[in-house]
Amino acid sequence: MKIISITAFPFSLPTRRDFRWAGMLGNLGNFVAVRVETENGVVGWGEATPLPDWGGDFGRHAGETVKTVIEMVQNVLGPALIGSDVSDVTRAAQIMNHVAVGNVYAKCAVSIALYDAWGKVTGLPVYRLLGGKVRDGVAVAHMVGLMPQAEAVQEAVMAVEDGVGTLQIKGGVDSARDISLITELRRLLGDGITLRMDANQGYGHGKNASRVVRQLTDAGVSLVEQPSQGLRYMSEVTASSSVPIVADESCWDIHDAYDVVRERAADCFSIYLAKAGGFGGACKVADFAESHLMACDVNGSIESAIGTAANVHFALARPSVSLAAVIAISAPSGTHPYRVAGHYYDDDVLAEPMAVKDGALLPLDAPGLGIVVDEEKLQSFRSDK
Numbered sequence: 001m002k003i004i005s006i007t008a009f010p011f012s013l014p015t016r017r018d019f020r021w022a023g024m025l026g027n028l029g030n031f032v033a034v035r036v037e038t039e040n041g042v043v044g045w046g047e048a049t050p051l052p053d054w055g056g057d058f059g060r061h062a063g064e065t066v067k068t069v070i071e072m073v074q075n076v077l078g079p080a081l082i083g084s085d086v087s088d089v090t091r092a093a094q095i096m097n098h099v100a101v102g103n104v105y106a107k108c109a110v111s112i113a114l115y116d117a118w119g120k121v122t123g124l125p126v127y128r129l130l131g132g133k134v135r136d137g138v139a140v141a142h143m144v145g146l147m148p149q150a151e152a153v154q155e156a157v158m159a160v161e162d163g164v165g166t167l168q169i170k171g172g173v174d175s176a177r178d179i180s181l182i183t184e185l186r187r188l189l190g191d192g193i194t195l196r197m198d199a200n201q202g203y204g205h206g207k208n209a210s211r212v213v214r215q216l217t218d219a220g221v222s223l224v225e226q227p228s229q230g231l232r233y234m235s236e237v238t239a240s241s242s243v244p245i246v247a248d249e250s251c252w253d254i255h256d257a258y259d260v261v262r263e264r265a266a267d268c269f270s271i272y273l274a275k276a277g278g279f280g281g282a283c284k285v286a287d288f289a290e291s292h293l294m295a296c297d298v299n300g301s302i303e304s305a306i307g308t309a310a311n312v313h314f315a316l317a318r319p320s321v322s323l324a325a326v327i328a329i330s331a332p333s334g335t336h337p338y339r340v341a342g343h344y345y346d347d348d349v350l351a352e353p354m355a356v357k358d359g360a361l362l363p364l365d366a367p368g369l370g371i372v373v374d375e376e377k378l379q380s381f382r383s384d385k
Contacts, residue, residue, distance in 0.1 A: 001038040001086045001121050005112065006078030008034045008070045013304055013345040017231040019145035026191045029345060031304050032069040032106075033378060036113040038086050044117025047306035048109035048243050049306055050276065052300070054249075055192070057201075057230045061252050061275070064105045066383075072106040081110070093280045104277040111278025111308045112369070119368035126310070128315035129280065131251060137360035139313040141166035141196065141324035142344045143302065146173060149181050154183055162341035164359035166194040166324035172202020175212045179219050186220030194324065198225040201249055206236030213304055223323075225270060226250065233292050234265035242284070246270050248299065253277065256283040260291055268323065269296045282314055290320040290361070297323035305330035305350035311370040312354075312361050328353050329361060349378045 013029045034046035039163045050064035080099045081092055093112055096107045115126045127133045142159035144152050144167055157166050165184070171178035182195055189195075197216055203209035209228040216224060225246040227237050238245040248267035252275035256327050260266050269289050276282040282298075289296050298315045300307060308330045329342030329354030337341050343358060351372040355362040364370025 001040055001117075003036060003040060003081055003084050003086055004039050005037045006034065006073060006081060006113070007078075008032050008073035008078075008109070010066045010070065010072055010383045011304075011349070011378060012383045013349075013381060014347055015044045015144075016343055016346055017282050018119060018147075018226045019143065019302065019344060028302055030383070031067055031307070032066055032073070032109060033072055033306065034109040034113045036086065036110070036117050036137065038117055038121070042086070042120050043119050044086070044113040044115070044368065045306050046109040046111065046113030046116065047304055047310070048105040049301040049303050049307060050061060051085050051301060054254070056252050057250050059140040060160035061104070062102060064103065069106040069109065070170075072100060072103045073110060076100050077103075077106060077110055078319060086114055086121065087116050089118065091306050093278060097277075105274045107277040108181075111280065112273070112306065115279055115310070116368040124364050125363070125367060126313035127316040127363065130283065132311065133316040133363060134319050135236070137357065137362050138298075138327075139166065139324040139360045140164055140313050140329060140356075141194070141297070141326045142341045143168045143326050143344075144170060146170045148302045149177060149184070150347055152181055153184055153188065155187060158179050158340040159338075160193055161191055162359070164324070164341045165192070166196060168198050168326045170200070170290060171197050175203060175215075179212070179215050182219040182221050183217055184207040194222045194244070195220060195352040196223040196225060197221050199227045200366070201229040203227045206233040209233060209237045209241045213237055213243070213245075217241070223268070231263040233262050234260075238264060238266055244268050244295075246297075251275075251285070253281055254288055257285045257288050260287045261288075269292055270299045271296050271321065272297070272300045273314060279310070279314060283318065286318040292320075294320065295322045296320045297325050299326040302344050304328075304345070305348045305354070305371055306369065306373065308354070310369045312364055313369065314362055327361075330371075332377075347377075349374055349381065
């Protein structure tokens, strides 16, 4: 089934409340939709959630914007793939890497759309194209954004009441606030809830970051994500920490994963499909982690239903992706199963809500991404009109 068109356009979703993290300058909920069409009329959907102010250690990986993603898809990546068979996803990744250096968010959006179309052509869900599922659901970790402590406590408690067992707490701006917040949440929620502090590189050099992580550990933290910037400092923190350290900004692709393991800079990886340039690159990181007995999660920038579906399929199919995923639970307006947990947007572009049980997203078993994109609603959310 040959590809006859690849197009891209921007859209935005309304957020339930303001969500942000250290260093984030823009707003959540801005996306690029990618549409791939084959010669027999099959349509595959992909998505990018680009941010210009987020990247790798010391600028090693650069940010992207909605405009740069659209430009790359429409004028560089798309034209290079026209006429290719939609199932040749490995070759497509090679072609994209040949015609463009970096631009991994744009490449990921195309990758997702290709897998969606390929699955629809074969009648198989994406997780089967990735080797089949190894678990029966994807546990969701609710992100508690940077907000005053009283609001953060309320958000966290309500998410746990909804049924999730893991919270990702955004911090890194004020370590005293972070320690106080973890102390209060552990007191309120007890020992059965996983509390993961994400500093987004905010605790400085190795000695200071190590000191803060020790204090967070005493307060009851379960894991700490990206406390420092750079493998040298991450290695110092990991060596001195009694709780697992998660690499996010420090680990984008298989090359970064190798460096992190060589330098013993983290105990776990946070995998984004986008950081790795799509399904193929993300699978390499996950399988490398499995070979080193490292646990991973699947994470991102809180995607719409298209990107969330892709995350679910990836998490279902990779053994090492065993940590709770910091992803949305996608649902149209008025149908969300939870008040707070995984509930970031007031509306979404899928026709039916994703199924959840006990705080976990259930497999999407229909062909491709397993969701029906409400194209009329998607068009209404376009932000270029």
